Amino acid sequence: MKKFIVATVIGFLVYLLLTTSSGNDFFIWSYSEIVVGIIFAIIVGIIVRNVFIKDNFRMLNPVRWLVLLVYLIGPFFISMARANLDVAYRVITGRINPGIVKIDPKLKTDLGVTMLANSITLTPGTLSVDVDEDKNQLYIHWINVKEDALKKKPRDCKYVCGGFPKWVRRIAE
């Protein structure tokens, strides 16, 4: 039941976002859109309640969303800007030193691994290629492999993804 309510409320909020400025009855929504939105949200909630939420309600905590927002605006955006300047430099000069390395971020949940993989793909010269689902280890294609990082296996996480696992652990675990 709780799964159904959460899925319905989130569906309704997305519907409201997609139908902004439909009228002036309730702030910037018209009553007809709200009624239709409630009906569709209930149908969608019945269908997706077991797919959308697997086993826990950890992400309902608003503090996690706040940390996610801080993470996106702060460290993530900065390293993304640096990554883009780095890749721009490599596009212009053509100096690359690529390779696939394996890292062990020591995350436990699927959501955490997904978030880390997406963050890694969007930041400094790295692209996640594959995942070892038993141990939650990631294979990363790295455009400029540093010699220091190749000493031990799995490779040291700090060269590839910096402080991301710490943030992701705070958000998703």
Next chain:
Amino acid sequence: MIEIIIYVFLGIGVFFNLLASFGLIRFPDVYTRLHAGTKCTTFGSIFLSLAVIMYGLRLWYLEGFNSGNSVLVIHTIIALICILVTNPTGAHAIARAAHRSGVMPAKAVVDDLKDDRKKGRGRKKK
């Protein structure tokens, strides 16, 4: 003032999207091309979207709360979130499919995934 910011954002966005297309030509293999194709286009698209959001916010502010301009702002924010989620996901899918079908990275210094595949680990059991 706000128009200058919008133009600057548009300029940055177009510049990075242009770099991405250069990268597609200059880089040697599929993985490095994906680097150019994901990062630069995402960054460029973020700045283009920010320009649209600024423009929409300005219109929304100038014409009043109920004027119907919120649609530009909010839909662009949703599009931005979708780009941020789907672009790396598509890159993972392409990279994984390429490696599984035997495309090895060009000029690779190290390839842990290939070594693990040979040992029979790293392959998913099904």
